[in-house]
Amino acid sequence: MSERRTVFAGSALPVLLVAPQVLLTAVFFLWPAARAVQASLERGDAFGLSVRFVGLANFADLFADPLYIAAIWRTLFFCGAVSLISMGTALLLALCADAVVRGRVFYRTALIWPYAVAPVVSAAVWLLMLHPQVGWLTPALERLGIAWNYRLDDAQAMLLVILASAWKQVSYNFIFFLAALQAIPTSLVEAARMDGAGPVRRFLTILFPLLAPTTGFLLSVNIAYSAFETFGTIEALTRGGPGQATETLMMKVYRDGVVNLDLGASSAQSVVLMAGTMGLVALQVLMMRRRRDVA
């Protein structure tokens, strides 16, 4: 290790410097998470007048419900599709933007823009385009022979929420991919070019492996995003329908917790979702680490 280490004399200053972050984490993450775990073990009315401890009964009910099991698979598919599409598109755009010399700032700004759009607003825009009756893209789709009605077509509804959710995340991924691409030494790429490697080969053997840490990080972020933050988009577009075709785990948490005020069931679902996401991220970090050790 050749890192330079700063050593503080006492413990007061480092504690003080770390305190804001620790406090924020405690107040906005640890405390609510602990409350969710506590509430998941209880059952009672919304007003908290008759709450009792029920152990793992809420979890048992959850996993005995075939609709919940179906929602787990649906959410996995949804998260996978959103991550793949948003990261794939972002990588492609970043590769293009990296190659552009003129007007680079313009492209970069234009591509980062969607990130600033609120989920519900972006959903409203998608709705304007693709509403089954009044959307302005709908007649064009019909002319192509596609009977577009996501209100009554499961696959179309899923496609719509995946596209709308992925679109929103492309900008974020783009920034990271572009930064990572720019950090790759040009000498490496040029050496490969001199050895006669075409663009595809250069990408596969040099760029993509060197992007791996960024890809790994973005994968975690995208999984967390698609699991937790797509609620606004789905609620505004399909409300989980038709039937339960686009009802993800987060939609169910909202439905049971906020609409039904069934805090026990909803908290149990949050805990499952939290554990699941943490598990996925841990698995992925582990894999990244092993890979680095091998290399």
Added chain:
Amino acid sequence: MQRRDFLLGSAALAAAGVLGMPSARAQAPVTLSFWHAMSGALGERVTQVCDTFNASQAGVRVEPVFKGSYVETMTAAVAAFRAGRAPHLVQVFEVGTGSMLGAGPAVRQVWQLAQETGVRLDPAAYVPAVRGYYSLPDGRMASMPFNSSTPIAWINASLFERAGLDPAKPPATWEETATAAQVLKAKAGAKVPLTTAWPSWVLMENYGAIHDLPYATKDNGFEGLGAELVCNAPAYVKQIQRILDLAKEGLFVYGGRGASGDQLFPAGDCGISFNSSAARAGFARDAKFPFRAAMLPYDPSVKAQPNNSIIGGASLWAMTAPNRTPAEYAAAATFLAALAEPKADAKWAEVTGYVPGTNAGGQELTAQGYFARTPDAEIAVRQLARGTVTVNSKGLRLGRLPEIRSILEEELEAALQGRQSAQGALDATVTRGNKVLREFEASMRG
């Protein structure tokens, strides 16, 4: 150790800051917090109502606070109660009535409020179909009707004329509605001959009320938490089958859950849309064609004389909190009583498009010539006053009704996709809905 102390110290500081606020409250007048869910123009109307009341007397100051959608407002009130900081008054949507009634000591029901404070809050002043939704089975009012509407049919007059139909003679029965939809499609090329917003409320709950059919046992849940859904009875199956048949012919177009169907009518190629009577203001703003209101269709083979429809909207609940003084409850009662004044009620109905909740408010509007000027506004009032209110037409008193509505709409969607029959959709609704009702019952019994 040091860090822990530091954390505890800052937490205590933050808590002191939050808790310290109420002590700064002024002595007089009594200030009431009033949480509501009326956004945009309607929110401004709520502020106006409060301003008028505040200006009319010196003892009470009402401070309206917009808390988001109905669902968000109710969740906020529940959370505030758990923190001991519930608002004095909160606007709760009609489907939340079952949950609020189960809230026991968290609320002061209107009859208790009247008894304790001596302020007169008379149920008889209210239109029966309005007060019924918010009353106990013996007629005592639990909450104060605030904004009430009812579903009616909205008719595109220019499409009707193009199809050779008379918009002044709208279809009254379901059979006539189906025929009109056919003609609208064939002769006027209507892309959406017939649609609805709020499928569960309009096509099922109000269908039951109009035809005097029970929706759930125990008088639609008014008589206890043990109610079970019975909305898979033959008459309901017939209704859903009719919708499926119309959809197959392209005459009924599904517009989505909840309020999603709102968008279809103002777009102009929809002939008939069922929607809340309160949709009038929005249609008047967005629709670029003449339109009219009509009563919801009925099926004479199920009931020869249709009954009243049921309301939607919200009521005001008085909530409790530790340290809340009798003076504060009295102030809340005074404000509620002022809202029920005929002139205030008439004004509210006129500026918002909701129906007048009190009998005297309706008479006031008639005397002012309001209904003569805007006949569409009277359709809802007449439909609510039709027949006599029965146990099947005063509303639904079911816990987690929003969830039961979602379930019905999910199953209806599956039937419209051709995956199940009308009977299958309603059977599934009853099975899944009853599970929700049992969970609610269990949560209430603790």
